[in-house]
Amino acid sequence: MLKDVSFGQYYPVKSFVHNLDPRLKILFLIGYIVAIFLAKEFLALGACAAVLLLAVLFARIPVGKVMRAVRGILFLVLFTAAINVFFHGGDAVYWNAPAVLWEWKIFRVTQAGIVFSAFLALRLFLLVICSSLLTYTTTPVSLTDGLESLLTPLKWVRFPVHELALIMSIALRFIPILMDETERIMNAQKARGAALDSGGPAKRVKAIVPVLIPLLLSAFRRADELGDAMDARCYSGGKSRVKYKKLRFSWRDLLAFALLAALIAGVSVMRFFPVFPL
């Protein structure tokens, strides 16, 4: 198995968050992102962070796992923060020092710039953590179930909701299979001396070809086989199909909903009546 492909991978434990209805979890994610962008001051963003921290704790996901998701975008965050520190400008004063701390040609480090970068970085971290929390706590199957159910209204405009959900779940289902396949083929080519884990970048890119071609071939073969197997079982799309697992709301969902609603309401109020404006 390929190591370290933790991004967006389901983490199998039983928890409060795992048991939430997937439809609600998707809506929560959207609502939470709205809340993050409504927040205009540290107090509001701090409230968002507190809610997320609570969610992570209740999801029983190890902190290291969550941090690994953050590591992927660390560079992006640092880069945007650095740009903002140097170019944001502004003349607000937050602590006992001149507003402009350092200036050289077009670069201007101001107190406002530093504060704003920190705010932005926190916002980006929260974004990534909350979206990976969804995939950590929701199996691909229930994720697609939830999505299908949420998109049902679109059927009225003849949008192929069921087919879309099916494509998604097949794609998700095949990720681990193709990963295994990739590893197998990589091993086989390594055993034939392919320089997959040594040599310069150019050499490595060239070494991908002997892995990619067999992988593509087998992916097409699998797609054909799956199509045939579905045909053989007379699969015929969404009409008159029933679900194995029915989605139902429970008291947990209501609780989580109340918490998120309170967060959004609080943050919206703070947007119009700021407590400590930036």
Place this chain on the structure above:
Amino acid sequence: MRIVAEHLSYIYNAKTPFATTALDDVTLTVEEGEFFGVIGHTGSGKSTFVQHLNGLLRPPVRKRGKKRGPAKLMVGEFDLTDKKTDLRALRRRVGMVFQYPESQLFAETVFDDVAFGYKNFAEKKPEAGEVERAVKEAIEIVGLDYERVKGMSPFDLSGGQKRRAAIAGVIVTKPEILILDEPAAGLDPLGKREVMALLNKLKQSWCKTVIVVSHDMDEIAENCTRVAVFSEGKVKYVLPPAELFQHTEELLALGLDVPLTAKLVRALKERGVAIDCNYTMEDFIAKVLAYKGGVC
């Protein structure tokens, strides 16, 4: 090259909820010149074990200044617990044929595909005729018609031919140890016999040691000098087939099959006919014909 493994353990996805122990304290020696069989259930660790032998999986690597763990793995003079081991040199001398090796074919022609390994392992840029000579030899020893297939796409070959071409792509460097994971899986009975005949031929010519992972006990009984039985990551037996298949009951209890000859011996024994053979079909038939005693 001799293979010495001591206290070898391996855990997939260590420290995650998916952790599974694949090897559990395996100690095993394979002498040079053996036709070594490895049998066991799916998930018994046999594939994991053979992948250690050419460095695709590594035992815990010794760190500088630290005492090394109990695991030890020597393949010839290569110490796999040493971080600096030259894996390329090792892999040139230990060939590995994976299950369904035809899925590793990728090049435009059979020639290019077989030459792939040879070129990868070449110390310096090989001379003009050298690659061609090696590829020709490899394609011919696996029983394909060199002139006919060299320009063909490997994907236009038949199933059995693809497998041969893939095996040619591994043995083109004339490895001293050849490891095969289920080399005859998915072939028809004739194809199976041909592959086993090929292995015996290779054993006598190019590769001193052959290690075969297999489910087919008849293959094992007919060809191997010694057999290791894996179960749940541990080695249960390491015996010559003639002795191993005397443990028919234990093997069946492990969920493994036994060769047809062993089943026949068992059935005869139940009816009071004791046949003592080495479990190859030839020997079994000879012993039965020579049997003098009461017939039930």
